[in-house]
Amino acid sequence: MTGIDLSQKLTDFTQQLVNGVAAGTFYALIALGYTMVYGVLRFINFAHGDVFMVGAFAGYWLTPLLMPHFAGHLAPFGICLVLFLSMAICALLGIVIEKLAYRPLRTQPKLTVLITAIGVSLLLEYGGQFAFGSDPKPFPPLFEDSTLEVHGIFIQYSQIIVVGVTAALLVALSFIVKRTRLGLAMRALSNNATAASLVGVNLDTVISFTFGLGSALAGAAGILYSIYNPSIAPLMGIQPGLKAFVAAVLGGIGNIPGAAVGGLIIGIVETFVGGSSFSSYRDAIAFAILIVILLFRPAGLFGRAVTEKV
């Protein structure tokens, strides 16, 4: 193999890594919501992927409303405002979903809540089709998405923004979980709900907060995803939602850093398989890897194996 070949291979490898990391950030952000809700309630909120879709549509609606007021060098503030408002809308949606659909069933068997979650998911998907129409819509550009070339590797501005915002959100999340009273309460609840309520933790508040936090992250993912792939539709949340769920399981469900790492792994694996000659089997291979990892580490990469008392 000549030197030129090798450097070409290295360039392609790095390019795929860039593509993969960008694709993984969305899975990571969505996976965090799955894992946090599982942490406090021990159930999978299947409507979570659709909250991501609502985030994208919130951005679709807010952008033409807000961006004209932030022309020129003010544009970054406008983008932040669109992002924060969409996150707020999703947080509110998450809290309302929990309050109306899941809270009344909290004492019921977990299966009941799980089925309700699927119902909420379908409600959002088809409600979305009813409200927005089912054909894909081009997401309005928030900024001029140019490309940067570094040694034959092409990096889009949107990729930098997606990875940067995700990193900032992860730092903020880790601060909230580790350094705030509500974060402490979340961890306490996740550790032992009964004990937490005995020492005065308000379960309802903490659960609402968890749903709000997870949904806000999904909303951010929705906006970032739409900036990166500017075509949105009411069923756009199904596929990323499913893969993010897998990412959460892969990282060890209930484990926050695990979800982020799991998301990145899924994104990178998927990209490398997509670029290989097995591209037709991309999803199948990504899921096969999950099965193999779970065979060896049933609790996921970062999860602790807990024996349930029966």
Added chain:
Amino acid sequence: MFKLFLPAVVALGALTLPSLLSAQDITVGEYASLTGSEATFGINSDNGVQLAAEEINNAGGVLGRKVKLIVEDDQSKAGQPSSAVKKLISSDKVVAVIGEIASSRSLEAGPICQEAKIPMVSPGSTNPTVTEKGDYIFRVCFIDPFQGTVMAKFALDTLKAKKVAILSDVTSDYSKGLSQYFTEYYKKHGGEIVIERSYSGGGSDKDFRAQLTAIRAAHPDAIFVPGYYTEAGLIGKQARTLGLKVPLLGGDGWDSPKLAEIAGNSLDGCYFSTHFSPADKSAKVQDFVKKYTAKFKTAPDGMAPLGYDAMMILAEAIKRAGTTDGDKVRDALASVKNYEAVTGNITIDEKRNAQKSAVVLEVAGKENKFVASVAP
């Protein structure tokens, strides 16, 4: 009194209703992707069908009866066409069915029409297997072995591309077939397919950078993307952000006003084959463009005249059969010869396909430029 009256009314109704119905409209069913990832296919072909039906009815209808269309939306989704067509046949009692553009969806509904012996006319499904499902299934467009050859020839002779990469949609029969026929001709005549990658269409994949990065490494002279416009638009955009500057080639799946809307200017200078160009100077085409633009306030794409032709040929067949009886209409459809349609001269061959020419268009902003017309 009441007890006597009621059966009398029912009996009277039973006697008069069927005769009233038969003296009234000829119901024709249509299933189309009016919403979803291929919405413009359904909307524009349906516009064509509606325009044709309106003209037929203004001219006195068929066999002295009005044509009544019943349209079902299949949302561009697998599974919907079969329920739509079952409903059209069993509950609306349609005499014939028009649909679909996407081959996978025509393949789904075709066998149901065949089973019920209800003739089905597809405006724009180009995969050859669509009409092989049975002798009640027809189409008014060319098929992919021809379309694939046209584009392979174009790549070799006009673009002088010796190495082509293929990026196809693994979920679409249309895309798989078209890439197969393209490859067959292209390889036989000295071209080389340097790399083949695939994606999942129907709006599920939106990030094609992984495949495009691999394609970039293979240094092709052109990329053949035999998919639908929703994906082709994004693929064009992402190819350019990865520094891929070679032209992209496509089939009639690109023919949508949404293509440029999604792709921006990234597909300018790329080429696709389709059924029709509004720039065609023939009187039949110009007349259609004028009528269509007047009614829908927008210029027709390639799917609109196909819908129009499908409805017109069906009406012609019913007229010649002299009845709406499925078998007779089928026979009349099978014997269509040299019918002057908007999309060209249609002769239905023994495989129930239309033999006619294709056009190659170049993407140039919102307009498409006419490049060549290729006879079969």
